[in-house]
Amino acid sequence: MPDPFSLSVIVPVWMEAAGVTDTLRALQPIRNRGHEVVVVDGGSTDRTVELARPLCDRVVVSEKGRALQMNAGAAVAKGDLQLFLHADTRLPEEALEHLASFVHSRRAWGRFDVRLSGERLLFRVIAWFMNQRSRLSGICTGDQAIFVRRDVFDALDGFHPMPLMEDVEFSRRLCLVSHPFCIKEPVVTDSRRWQKYGAWRTIFLMWQLRWRYWRGESPESLAQIYRSDVRNASK
Known part of the structure; x- marks a missing residue:
């Protein structure tokens, strides 16, 4: 059965030659189900773009800056649902099934819980506090893979072009539209x-x-x- 939505995964990158191949290979099952992956490079001088091209649907080159890059990717994305994924973060295997549940909800946007890679107990504690803080406040960070309906993103004019805290600022505005849809199965960030x-x-x-x-x-x-x-x- 086809998914009841079209998804664009937007991945901002800069100087990610060491890891971009693994990042994009992990997204191939999503592409195989008819969704797109858009990579937005901020002017890398290593092999990031070269390595990314065969593993995504489109590479966009923009000014450096995560907010600017994510907006540039959203401008060319075709999906009615947009998901912003950091280059060092992996989606869970059942991500599309969870996103289908979101699409059937009345929420405007959402995010995943997050888990840090590595076995240190401290990393588990850090992730627990990140997720609890987000659940209580509605505010989230880019590490939690923010996703938003395209019409909502456009209505809010996307991310403000700021060098830091663009994810916090954007989620504050999104909270004025609806509380986030929280997916408990975590993304894993490096x-x-x-x-x-x-x-x-x-x-x-x-x-x-x-x-x-x-x-x-x-x-x-x-x-x-x-x-x-x-x-x-x-x-």
């Missing part, structure tokens, strides 16, 4: 960032940035703080 920069350091940085954002600091200044912290952690 824990390499947490491992590379330190789990506790990353937790503190993420909460600090969100707190300062809620206090009214601009995404531009928060992006500078984020880049500075990442540079210091890499030394």
Whole structure:
């Protein structure tokens, strides 16, 4: 039986040659069921685009910036349901069945629970708090694979072109339309960032940035703080 919706999976990438092949291979079952995968590159100078082309339906090149890239992908996407997937995140095998349940609901948008890869107990705790916070507030992050009906995305003019917190800002506006449809079967996102920069350091940085954002600091200044912290952690 065909799925009762058409899906566009939009994957923003930048310098992802090391992992883009695995990311897109994991999406081939979705393509085999008639849905599309759109890759949006932000000007990579490695082999990201070359490796992506055979494994997706379309590659779009845009200005660098996740919000800009996701909007560029949505502009050419054909599906009546759009799902925004980070390049280091994997959908569950039954994703299409869960999305069919969403389509039959009255919700305008939704997201998955998230699980961090790796076996550390701390990663399970982090994911639990992320999912509980999202369930209570309705606000979610891009790691949770936001999906939204195309007409709703267009009516809200998509993601605001901001260098950080575009997912939080967008989900705040989406909550004015409906509470999110929450899929409990998790997507799995790579824990390499947490491992590379330190789990506790990353937790503190993420909460600090969100707190300062809620206090009214601009995404531009928060992006500078984020880049500075990442540079210091890499030394």
